[in-house]
Amino acid sequence: MTLSAADQSRLDAFWHYCLEHQHFNLGYPEAADFDYAALEPFLRFSLNNCGDWGEASNYLLNSFGFEKEVVQYFADLFRISADQCWGYVTHGGTEGNLFGCYLARELFADGILYCSRDTHYSVAKIVRLLRLPCRWVASQPGGEMDYDDLSRQLQIDRCRHPIIFANLGTTLRGAVDDLAEIQRRLARHGLHREQYYLHGDAALSGMILPFVDQPQPHTFADGLDSISVSGHKMIGSPMPCGIVLAQQRHVQQVSVAVDYISARDQTISGSRNGHTPLLLWAALRSRTASGWRQRIAQCVARADQAIERFQSAGVPAWRHHNSITVVFPCPSEPTWRRHCLATSGDTAHLITLPHQQPAQLERAIDDICAEWQTLTVPHTEVRAARRASSSS
Numbered sequence: 511m512t513l514s515a516a517d518q519s520r521l522d523a524f525w526h527y528c529l530e531h532q533h534f535n536l537g538y539p540e541a542a543d544f545d546y547a548a549l550e551p552f553l554r555f556s557l558n559n560c561g562d563w564g565e566a567s568n569y570l571l572n573s574f575g576f577e578k579e580v581v582q583y584f585a586d587l588f589r590i591s592a593d594q595c596w597g598y599v600t601h602g603g604t605e606g607n608l609f610g611c612y613l614a615r616e617l618f619a620d621g622i623l624y625c626s627r628d629t630h631y632s633v634a635k636i637v638r639l640l641r642l643p644c645r646w647v648a649s650q651p652g653g654e655m656d657y658d659d660l661s662r663q664l665q666i667d668r669c670r671h672p673i674i675f676a677n678l679g680t681t682l683r684g685a686v687d688d689l690a691e692i693q694r695r696l697a698r699h700g701l702h703r704e705q706y707y708l709h710g711d712a713a714l715s716g717m718i719l720p721f722v723d724q725p726q727p728h729t730f731a732d733g734l735d736s737i738s739v740s741g742h743k744m745i746g747s748p749m750p751c752g753i754v755l756a757q758q759r760h761v762q763q764v765s766v767a768v769d770y771i772s773a774r775d776q777t778i779s780g781s782r783n784g785h786t787p788l789l790l791w792a793a794l795r796s797r798t799a800s801g802w803r804q805r806i807a808q809c810v811a812r813a814d815q816a817i818e819r820f821q822s823a824g825v826p827a828w829r830h831h832n833s834i835t836v837v838f839p840c841p842s843e844p845t846w847r848r849h850c851l852a853t854s855g856d857t858a859h860l861i862t863l864p865h866q867q868p869a870q871l872e873r874a875i876d877d878i879c880a881e882w883q884t885l886t887v888p889h890t891e892v893r894a895a896r897r898a899s900s901s902s
């Protein structure tokens with residue numbers, strides 16, 4: 511590749527920008543401690559995994575063998591035998607959620623999707639794309655689904671085929687919906703297992719819950735029909751990616767033979783990234799289960815340390831069981847911007863990830879605590895006043 515001197519210097523400047531900001535992030539769950547140097551030689555190849563990794567493809571430069579092993583790894587993690595499920599490496603958690611909802615809608619043309627108000631914003635796009643009727647179920651104060659409201663909405667709709675979109679770790683508060691309680695509520699409405707679809711969104715927690723001692727139910731053995739995980743979050747990757755798994759019998763109904771690639775296909779995209787299965791494969795091969803357990807335990811311990819620091823300064827910070835998302839009252843805009851915290855209404859959060867330097871976390875916590883201590887009126891009133899003045 512030949513670039514002009516000006517273009518090269520633009521790239522150089524961007525390289526330095528990336529170097530400087532590579533660990534910038536406190537509010538979003540992307541781990542940045544990866545090293546995929548061993549895979550750099552593959553950047554010279556136009557890898558493309560279009561179609562199904564289980565089929566022989568006419569496009570020879572694919573990484574199907576690696577993708578298959580990644581899928582098998584997750585089948586094991588989410589307690590389903592490899593011959594009873596099918597899945598693939600997606601472009602991210604959103605595509606996995608779209609795939610799960612697509613399978614559900616193909617299974618139940620009269621289905622209605624139920625998800626809590628704490629569900630990731632992309633699900634609103636998914637239901638529009640699929641023209642899937644959707645009910646936004648109320649959330650409990652901590653972000654978990656309000657099961658009484660779910661029951662109430664099921665009662666009103668008398669839907670014969672509900673599609674439940676369960677959060678296995680919400681974006682803003684790390685809340686995990688209770689799969690057993692959801693299924694009890696469905697049963698109470700006279701719905702048996704074949705009459706509903708249960709999708710789990712485990713964008714971040716899909717690589718946390720399997721590695722803790724007392725995980726909330728999150729597997730196929732707990733009743734899931736499909737599950738989606740982001741690859742660039744707890745695993746870490748230089749580009750977005752993810753994994754989706756679904757029960758084989760649901761996938762079969764969307765599988766079609768494609769003349770052009772001389773193979774069957776059941777994925778969302780045509781061309782698919784052939785490099786990301788390699789990245790995920792390498793990441794999964796480079797750590798044992800106990801290595802992942804240690805990594806998660808370290809993040810949870812840091813979350814607890816952060817909460818202790820906050821609470822000792824009077825800041826009411828908290829987290830859910832098995833969550834590394836630390837929630838606290840939203841500080842001023844300059845503070846949340848300075849530390850790249852994620853905010854939502856009156857709260858903000860930080861996520862404790864392996865790449866973060868203790869000093870980076872300390873600085874953010876110090877700033878938030880110092881600001882909190884200068885407040886003379888309740889924080890929620892400060893926020894309400896700020897909102898009122900910014901909208902006028």
Ligand SMILES: Cc1ncc(COP(=O)(O)O)c(C=O)c1O
Pocket residue numbers: 601602603604605630632677679680681711713714740741750751752
């Ligand atoms: C709970 C949840 N679901 C879905 C997504 C979307 O995942 P992705 O960004 O990998 O598409 C996110 C991203 O933050 C998330 O937190």
